[in-house]
Amino acid sequence: MTLLTRSCALGALMLLAGYLSGAVLQNDPAFMHWPLPVRLTVIVFALAVAVVWLLVHLFVRDQD
Numbered sequence: 001m002t003l004l005t006r007s008c009a010l011g012a013l014m015l016l017a018g019y020l021s022g023a024v025l026q027n028d029p030a031f032m033h034w035p036l037p038v039r040l041t042v043i044v045f046a047l048a049v050a051v052v053w054l055l056v057h058l059f060v061r062d063q064d
Contacts, residue, residue, distance in 0.1 A: 003056065003057075003060060004057070007052075007053050007056045007057065008053070010049075010052075011049040011050075011052070011053050014045060014048070014049045015045060015046055015049055017045070018041065018042045018044075018045025018046065019031070019042055019045075021041075022034060022038045022039070022041060022042045025038060026038055
């Protein structure tokens with residue numbers, strides 16, 4: 001598995017975890033109906049994933 005595939009899979013799992021934790025906390029899967037603090041939590045998950053993905057691709061060399 002290449003570095004790109006691993007980091008994309010990890011990013012997708014992090015985003016899914018953020019969304020699902022928000023959905024469980026709100027008992028409502030409709031993202032736009034959630035209160036602002038919960039929406040911001042999911043957005044912070046997404047930003048953290050984007051930053052980690054960018055750092056991996058800029059500074060880690062693929063060993064495959």
